[in-house]
Amino acid sequence: MNITHFVENLNRGGLERMVLDLVTEQHRLGHKVQVICLFERGSLAGELDALGIPVHACHKRRGFDLRAIGRARGYMTAHRPEVLHTHNAVAHYQAVLASAGMGIRQVVNTRHGMGGQQKPGRREWLFRRAMKATDAVVAVCEAARRDAVHRGIVPAAKACVVPNGIVLGGFELASDTMHERLTRMLNLPTGTRIIGTVGRLNWAKDQASLIRAFRQVHESRPDTALVLVGDGELRDTLRACAFDEGVAGSVHFLGDRNDVRQLLQGFDLFVLSSVTEGYSMALLEACATGLPIVATDVGGNAEIVRDDATGRLVPPADAPALASAILGLLHESQRASSFGRAARQWVEAHGSLEAMATRYGKLYFGDMEAAS
Template sequence: MNITHFVENLNRGGLERMVIDLVKAQHRQGDKVQVVCLFERGSLAGELDRLSIPVHACGKKTGLDLRALACARQFIAGHYTEVLHTHNAVAHYQAVLASAGMGIRQVVNTRHGMGGANRKGGRREWLFRRALKATDAVVAVCEAARRDAVRRGVAPARKTCVVPNGIVVEGFDVASDAMHERLTNLLKIPDATRIIGTVGRLNWAKDQASLIRAFRLVRHKRPNTALVLIGDGELRETLRACAYDEGVAGCVHFLGDRDDVRELLQGLDLFVLPSITEGYSMALLEACATGLPIVATDVGGNAEIVSDGATGRIVPACDPPALAEAMLGLLHESQRASRLGRAARDWVEAHGSLDAMAARYGRLYFGDWEAVT
């Protein structure tokens, strides 16, 4: 099968990680796959280059860019595309416009988040809805996102389904004392320090500011703790200032974008996802695969991954005291935290694998809706 994935770019992020892993799985099973990037190729494109999987960039400029559309059309047509799989709203309507009249057998769009930034009246959503006439399926990554998209009129119920994200679980080792020691050495902190960590872009949606404020409360009762933020973004300096204002700047560590996230996760004692909005978080799946106790906010698909009291803790968003209380509880009850971490690993092995996700998309590409839903 000739498959074209159409994205904005392949810069580091959960969406991009999912696309690359899915492309690799499809390549292994014999499909002819390419990725077309609306803007630049992105920092992760090299992973596909090493497998000789084509990654093309259209170099789109601001506004209507006919040259970029023509470029995209050439890439889609030259691949003899049978399945056009787009990711999120902008990539979707641009790809549908670029491929108009080609008669592609199956056009599938995956919406990777909750779409909170683009309400029903927004221009992007209006263009997305117009493109649905040439779309066979709109995939949400969690049931909460599917219901929200239907409720807001973003997509009709008859065209929506859910395919949860998946990861290569076998690639993750569980947290260990040896990796904890490695991380404390990296941070230059005492070996006995309990390390709380999060992974994600430093932006408004991930709400690391609430985590920093909650961490101040944790430090008041557990002075031997440190907070690690893995990822980068436009709020880096704002969050540094927040840590300073809260009086915890000396024990909040900004590690930036990293290529060794899996190893860093293995050194944590506790994983926290404080997001205001989420789809189906790849970071949460990775924390589950590492066997970490987890605290996550009750937004998007988080509660579809973390079962409160069974595989972690779920707390309200934008509530630093509640976040701090949950973190302190797991830091205090180490045996309970270990049980939750083991249960999270068992859950992701059964429900969050890349193979399960790839198989669902494969059935959807052939129009087998019943097998997907």
């Protein structure tokens, strides 16, 4: 098939990584694939360049930008897609506008998050207006599908679920060797227990609650360090939070990294403190590394982390509960190890890229039931 993916950009993030992996797999399967970015190409575009997969940028400006719409239409006209696969709301209604009258056989949108924290406004109004030209809307978890239908954003008949998947072959289990390497890199004392998280430093991930929880953990276990991988607009705010909590010396901000898989292998425990989440790629990667997990019970997290089986679930924005769960796994190392093993087994069965690509392939031919 000729497939066009339409995104805002390919900067580093969970959505963007999922798109890159899916596009790469579709290319491997012999489909003719291109990616159109509404704004800039983004830092990950080079990975597709290396495979010969076209990545185009429309360089959209603020407000209604007819030139950007024209560029997008030109890229689609040249590619003659049978399938238009858009990602999230803004990219979707812009792509639907740009492709009007082109006769594309199947138009699919994936909503990568929950969206429940955002007030319904112009963005969702425009998204709903684009539903007439949309064949299917994919939620990445059942919780997100129910929410989108309940709020009247997506008609139930057009809503389905395709969970995200990852390339499992690229992940090695956490090991003492990698732990020691990370300990040396951060100049930590031998034997330090490393609590890690991966994600953009923004309101949705709520790393402030994690830092406040870590203060309680560190008071009980001074042999601990907190590692935050990722960057974002709250970097300085979170640094100030660590200082205010008195743990700045034990909280390490590693920024945007291209060696996340290796860093994960050095963690003792993975924590996700989000207040809203779709189907977290970071959690899938933690499972693939065999890490015990503490996560907030929001969005699709409970569809990945099974409480008391592969990790612990706690309420969002509850630092004491987060601290208690972390300390519980630090004190019970055998239990934590069993959670990690179970997490790896679960992701092998349910979280692979191949399983995700197969479901999308069925959806591209209009098979809603098989896709879900």
